[in-house]
Each structure stands twice: as C-alpha cells, then as structure tokens.
Amino acid sequence: MSIKKIELRQHVDLKGLTTIKIGGPARHFFVAHSRDDLAEISKDTGGAWYLLGRGSNLLVKDSCIEKPVITLGEEFDYLRADNETLEVGAATPFSRVLNHCLKSDLSGVHNLAGIPASCGGLLRMNASSFKREISACVTEVEAMDKSGTISRIAKEALFFGYRASSLKDSIVLRAWFILHRDTRVKNEVRNFLKIRRETQELSLPSCGCIFKNPPGTSAGFLIEQCGLKGLTKNGAQISRKHANFIVNVKNASYEDVDYLTRFIKDSVYKKFGIILEEEIERWG
Ligand SMILES: Cc1cc2nc3c(=O)[nH]c(=O)nc-3n(C[C@H](O)[C@H](O)[C@H](O)COP(=O)(O)OP(=O)(O)OC[C@H]3O[C@@H](n4cnc5c(N)ncnc54)[C@H](O)[C@@H]3O)c2cc1C
Numbered sequence: 001m002s003i004k005k006i007e008l009r010q011h012v013d014l015k016g017l018t019t020i021k022i023g024g025p026a027r028h029f030f031v032a033h034s035r036d037d038l039a040e041i042s043k044d045t046g047g048a049w050y051l052l053g054r055g056s057n058l059l060v061k062d063s064c065i066e067k068p069v070i071t072l073g074e075e076f077d078y079l080r081a082d083n084e085t086l087e088v089g090a091a092t093p094f095s096r097v098l099n100h101c102l103k104s105d106l107s108g109v110h111n112l113a114g115i116p117a118s119c120g121g122l123l124r125m126n127a128s129s130f131k132r133e134i135s136a137c138v139t140e141v142e143a144m145d146k147s148g149t150i151s152r153i154a155k156e157a158l159f160f161g162y163r164a165s166s167l168k169d170s171i172v173l174r175a176w177f178i179l180h181r182d183t184r185v186k187n188e189v190r191n192f193l194k195i196r197r198e199t200q201e202l203s204l205p206s207c208g209c210i211f212k213n214p215p216g217t218s219a220g221f222l223i224e225q226c227g228l229k230g231l232t233k234n235g236a237q238i239s240r241k242h243a244n245f246i247v248n249v250k251n252a253s254y255e256d257v258d259y260l261t262r263f264i265k266d267s268v269y270k271k272f273g274i275i276l277e278e279e280i281e282r283w284g
Pocket of ligand 1: 115121123126208
C-alpha cells in the first residue's frame with residue numbers, strides 16, 4: 001500500500017469489533033480521519049474495501065481478511081442540534097443520538113432505542129424497530145461514492161427499502177434529521193427497551209436478527225415452529241429467547257454460525273416452502 005500519513009494498522013482483530021465477537025484479523029485496517037483520507041484510501045484500493053460501523057450486523061470469517069477494512073475516525077462522531085434539527089456524523093453511536101432525544105424530548109428516531117449501531121450503519125441498512133425506519137425522519141445525507149466524489153443527497157433522491165438503501169456502495173459521512181417535540185418520548189423508550197429485554201437475548205454476543213422477515217410472517221416465528229430454539233453447534237446457539245438470534249455462547253466460530261444458518265434455512269424450507277433471506281452481511 002502506498003498510502004502516506006493515513007492511519008493504517010495491520011492485523012487488527014475484527015472479533016473485538018463485531019457485536020457477535022467473531023472474526024479474523026484485517027490485514028489492512030484504515031482509520032479515516034478526514035474526507036481526504038477516505039478519498040485517498042478509496043482511490044488507492046480501487047474502491048474494493050469493507051466499511052466497518054459498530055459491527056452489529058456483520059458475520060466475519062475467522063481467517064485473515066485480505067480486503068482492506070475502513071472505519072471512520074472520531075472526527076465523524078458528533079452531533080449538532082438546532083432545535084428540532086439534528087446534524088449527525090456517520091460514526092456517531094446511535095445511543096448518543098438517543099440520549100440527546102431523551103434530554104430534549106425529541107421524537108422520531110427513538111423507536112430504534114437499544115440498537116447498538118452507528119448512524120451511518122443505520123442509514124445504510126435502513127434499520128427499523130417498532131414499525132419505524134431510521135429513514136422516516138432523515139432529510140438529507142452526505143455521502144462519498146467509490147470514486148471519492150462527495151454529494152449531499154436529499155431524501156427524495158435516495159431509495160430506502162426493507163433493510164436496504166441506495167447507500168450500499170457509498171460511505172455515509174453525515175446526515176440531517178428533523179424530529180419533533182413530544183413529552184411521551186421517555187416513557188415510550190422505557191417501554192421499547194423493556195420489550196427488547198423481554199424478547200431478545202441481550203446478555204450474549206449476537207448480531208441481532210439473522211434473517212429478514214418474509215412477507216406476512218416473521219422469521220423468528222417460522223424458526224420457532226421448526227423447533228430449533230436452543231439448537232447448538234459448538235459455541236453458537238439459536239437463542240432460546242428469540243429464534244431469529246444466533247448467540248455466541250462460548251468462543252463460537254464463523255463456521256458454527258454458518259452451520260446453524262444453513263440448518264435453519266433447510267428446516268424452514270422443508271416445513272413451509274419459504275426461502276429465508278439473510279439480513280446480516282458476511283465478510284471474507
Ligand atoms: C442486539 C442487536 C439488536 C439489533 N436490533 C435491530 C433492530 O431492531 N432493527 C434493525 O434494523 N437492526 C437491528 N440490529 C442490526 C444492526 O444493529 C443494524 O443492521 C445496524 O444498522 C448496523 O449498523 P452498524 O453501525 O453496526 O454497521 P456494521 O454492522 O458495522 O455494518 C453494516 C453495514 O453497514 C455498512 N456501513 C457502516 N457504516 C457505514 C457508513 N458510514 N456508510 C455506509 N455504509 C456503512 C457496512 O459497510 C455494512 O455494509 C441489531 C443488532 C444487534 C446486535
């Protein structure tokens with residue numbers, strides 16, 4: 001690599017940077033501290049990279065990851081508030097946005113309480129919770145494409161679908177949201193978090209739901225109907241609490257999780273004739 005003055009670390013363990021605590025070392029790991037860094041890395045790598053947010057939707061192979069991995073540095077972690085408008089850097093953890101919303105009684109994105117993600121990752125995935133998508137309140141996104149060109153894109157010019165967006169091949173740099181005051185926010189968040197605790201396995205490492213919900217039903221329900229809750233492969237287990245979660249009970253490997261996902265797909269197809277589609281992204 002010919003890149004100069006850019007923070008490049010070698011053999012960074014991705015295991016510690018994913019919420020499911022699985023993954024091998026990244027041979028080249030770039031921390032981008034500016035837009036210039038990003039443009040240069042993109043150019044130097046020919047646009048062939050992985051972009052890491054908070055690692056909460058990733059299943060990474062245990063072997064060395066050869067494709068360069070980029071993450072956004074602390075320069076992209078900020079929140080600027082102007083009444084009901086928020087400008088948020090892409091590396092900002094969503095928990096920080098939520099805390100601001102709680103302090104200021106701001107409603108609009110609080111349904112996503114408890115998702116351990118970065119704002120860039122949430123937008124890229126168009127994450128949703130309790131029937132509300134992150135895109136609902138976004139007004140504009142600034143993103144860099146693989147050629148290093150930066151554009152500010154109005155919401156109307158973006159595509160947002162179920163766990164999908166037109167930001168797939170871009171690097172989100174920052175975004176603007178319009179929220180509104182509502183004194184019910186604190187109570188609602190308390191309730192959302194309570195439901196999460198009751199229905200999801202949050203004390204063990206996971207990457208949230210593994211599969212998308214097929215039209216008209218939920219993947220968790222189908223998996224549960226196949227009697228798969230608690231099924232274990234070495235250190236990985238189909239959660240006893242939420243069948244669409246695979247949890248890392250003890251030093252699980254990529255192969256363990258892969259085995260369980262294949263087992264789930266086969267079982268659901270045999271019983272219901274439905275092909276489950278993965279929501280998680282695989283690297284390596
Ligand atoms: C306990 C738990 C609960 C969860 N609950 C939910 C839920 O209720 N609803 C839901 O939708 N998801 C949920 N998830 C999944 C996950 O949090 C989301 O998919 C989230 O959007 C991923 O964000 P991230 O920052 O962790 O991205 P990563 O996992 O690091 O990356 C995911 C994708 O986003 C891309 N990406 C990351 N940053 C950027 C950026 N700046 N610009 C462009 N692309 C970027 C990555 O390249 C990758 O393609 C949950 C996960 C966990 C572990």
